[in-house]
Amino acid sequence: MQNANNVRTSALLASLGWLEHAFLPAGMAPPEEAACGHQRHSPTVVMSEAAFPRKQCEADGVIATGSRPVAVYTADCLPVLIADTRHHHVAAVHAGLKGALAGVLSQAVNRLCALGATRDSLFVAIGPAIAPCCYELGEDMLRTITANPRVTAPQWSSTQPVNPHAVRPQARATNQGIWFDLPALGQQMLLDMKIPAAQIEVLPVCTYCSAESQSSYRRNGHFSDGYALRYSWIQRRASSQP
Secondary structure: OOOHHHHHOOOHHHHHOOOEEOOOOOOOOOOOOEEEEOOOOOOEEEEEEHOOOOOOOOOOEEEEEEOOOEEEEEEEEEEEEEEEEOOOOEEEEEOHHHHHOOOHHHHHHHHHHHHHOHHHEEEEEEEOOOOOOOOOOOOOHHHHHOOOOOOOOEEEEOOOOOOOOOOOOOOOOOOOOOEEOOOHHHHHHHOOOOOOOOHEEEEEOOOOOOOOOOOOOHHHHHHHHOOEEEEEEEEEOOOOOO
């Protein structure tokens, strides 16, 4: 079990006051009452009633209109927490590369808007995930990404970026590919959905080289360090009324 000192939060979401949230370190459990889907890198988003008890339905995003916490688990994928300031609804989304390309972020935003949110009432935090300093993809995968209509401004480099905040060695090149920016992809998709840039925060923590140990599935494949799921959750305070 990781130390509670490794729990991370978003200054943007914390500024709202009416919610609680956390990006937990590897191996730390979310609140016992949290709703969470059985994740399949899909675009499926459900309401919290369908995802509690946990993992009883397949979903990569969960929305709560009440005070139940909603959670997702990740290793290197994007954990995305969303808050609607109009109705105090919240959502947790698991957006790996496959799920992002399939449209899980747009599904979550569209469902929140169907429940009464507007694009300018949404505040979003993207938590620790694998960063371009360590996320190598082959040229064939890059072609698949750039062919996707949801991808309008992909960010990648043919040379590996140096992460000045790394606390362990960065990934080593294995296939002479490219270094892809997954957090920037998530941010770009949210901007394309007309969510204001000032209402999107990206936590600059790479799960491979700058988060706590056992955070990265990909790193475990390279170094056999082991890994544990990282839960991220968000909850409307029970006393909060929009």
